[in-house]
Amino acid sequence: MTELMIGPDQGRLTLHTGVEGKAAKMGHALTILMNDWSGTVTLDGPEPTSLTLRASLSSLEVVSGEGGVKPLSEKDKRSVKESALESLAADAHPDVTFTSRAITAQDDGYALQGDLSLNGRTSPCTIPVAVRRSGGTVSVDATVQVVQTSFGVKPYSGLMGGLKVKDAVEVRLSAVFPEPA
Numbered sequence: 001m002t003e004l005m006i007g008p009d010q011g012r013l014t015l016h017t018g019v020e021g022k023a024a025k026m027g028h029a030l031t032i033l034m035n036d037w038s039g040t041v042t043l044d045g046p047e048p049t050s051l052t053l054r055a056s057l058s059s060l061e062v063v064s065g066e067g068g069v070k071p072l073s074e075k076d077k078r079s080v081k082e083s084a085l086e087s088l089a090a091d092a093h094p095d096v097t098f099t100s101r102a103i104t105a106q107d108d109g110y111a112l113q114g115d116l117s118l119n120g121r122t123s124p125c126t127i128p129v130a131v132r133r134s135g136g137t138v139s140v141d142a143t144v145q146v147v148q149t150s151f152g153v154k155p156y157s158g159l160m161g162g163l164k165v166k167d168a169v170e171v172r173l174s175a176v177f178p179e180p181a
Contacts, residue, residue, distance in 0.1 A: 011175025
């Protein structure tokens, strides 16, 4: 058994939000980067047997916003971050974690069944992971929908409910690392 450490040096962990409501055209679909995250993959030969992943909520950075009536300013980005940290109760629960319970081989990668912990709540979660091996490197891409209210998080709303962040947030992980020996 060997352990492989992954983090920002190997890839990106991002969140993607959407907007809805009567005033949705005024809002921005956001891309949020997690700057402080790490994972440990346990391998039996080339096959993964477990994964743990942790991301620090305080490290989130709003990198872009699509749509809206005006571009996001730096002040807007700071305001969004403050609002997000408050909604996520980051003071009380500073990290988001995923711990696998089982990893199942799929045609193009793996399905990770495990537990996702956010806002002091833990729920089962399955994450599909696409894997490509080429030229001595391994590329992994994973995308999962996280429903905020399932974890007790109230999505942001403004303009008397006319503008709302969609409840489902897409979480994406893309990483590239050397093929384990």
